[in-house]
Amino acid sequence: MNFAKRTKRQKKIKVEDGDPSEKKYAHTIQFYKEPPTDNISLQEFEDLAIQRLKVLKVIESMSFKEKKGSKQFQKALETEFNKDKFLPKSESMGGVATAEIQKRRSDHISHFILRLAYCKSEELRRWFITQELELFRFRFLDERTSFRTQFLIDNDLHYEPIDVKEKEALKKQLVDSSYNLTEMSIEGIEFYKVPFTEALDLVRSRKIYVHKGYAYVPSNDLVSIVISAYRAHLSHALALTARAVPQLEEDNRLLPLLNNLSKQYLGQDYGGKQTNAGKVSIGELDGLSRKSFPLCMRHLHSALKHDHHLKYWGRMQYGLFLKAIGITLEQALIFWRSEFSKTMDVDKFDKQYAYNIRHNYGKEGKRVDYTPYSCMKIITSNAPGAGDHHGCPFRHSDATILKQQMSSYGVSQTSIDSIMTYMNGGHCQLACSRYFDVTHQLPEGTTSIQHPNHYFEESRKVLTGVKPTNGAYRSPSSQISNPVQASKDSQPIGDGDDFNDETGISMDDLDKMEAGAV
């Protein structure tokens, strides 16, 4: 967007004139290929961003309750979005009303605003892509078949349903290649003929019939192919947006707004300024690890005490967590040195490990004040290998060992069973939330854990009744606030700090993505 300079908030952002038309917004769903060119006020810019963020938050919280892509997930979103006034709805063949066109325009613009806000780090991009893909899946499946077909054609995805004659001729093969179709049930299902190289996931899972280089994909599975195309497009587009964002830095109206929008997905920023510094001393860590640490951090603490050593990712995960709960740099150096020096010379520790600790506190190297890892990062990156203790127990531990561990911590068998049900279903954070509720004597469903430091703060709140000093975590439904107000209230942390650090994507990667390698 060519944002022309304006100094007053009330003034319009001048872009080239554009008139939303039926042609431009021919479909309820979009691949968002063309950026918007309308005139919008800053107020509308903010409103649209917040509304889309609310939609994405609904998707995220629903994915903690239901399996993504399942019928239950689709149904739950349908119920949620039925009341929603923001998302465009599938229209009848009789034409599209002006109000509906306006919704499609808002959908279009809001997507691009959040692209600007969520392009700056790998973690933000991952979060945004995950929620946008689920939103797209929901809306695509909600469309009528004829609209879906037209949408695919309009987006150069030339997948056409096979005709009745071909379907009849292949009936037996289509039924035999699927575990849940019968000759009766395929009558009402459209099959699309797709080059098999574009349906590798489905081919790999042996879910479809393949013949002469074509895969015959039932309409409900077609979405996974369309989503792959959308994912590739969105990843590439976000990489390009990340490159363009520095040009916005001279615009002091938009940048604070965008920065604060991107921070709202976690509810609480645990990095940047150490507002808790000194609130916890190293002498309290043994007791706190038993009462208020999530299992991932309790495990790292025990491993450190037992082995007097942690490998790199363990030191990063635990060290940054400790920093955010309030351990100062001086205390951290004493703590790690006292453990490591039980098995090595103090000199060796000072030479090989102290730098790493000072680095985490922003006192060495690029002097970036690193943020502690969120659950999402711990769960999805750097899976632990032999001798490692980092990671999320609900994702990376052996189920039998984890059950024994929880039992030794005094968790009842019934509670362990309910925690394991979530874990076995792949819902690590729900398992952790259930563990929290059980160990803090709270009714099931009270807590929704998204960050180890959130776990710690909630635990201190429950056990001591004291509200954390740097602000309580807000539940997902209430965590969208006015980003402009937030920008005035909070200290911004270094913009773009995530680039080129160990959590970010390098500029080389961006070059490759731009060259079409994604």
Ligand code: SF4
């Ligand atoms: Fe730690 Fe998060 Fe896993 Fe809980 S869900 S154990 S807080 S990584």
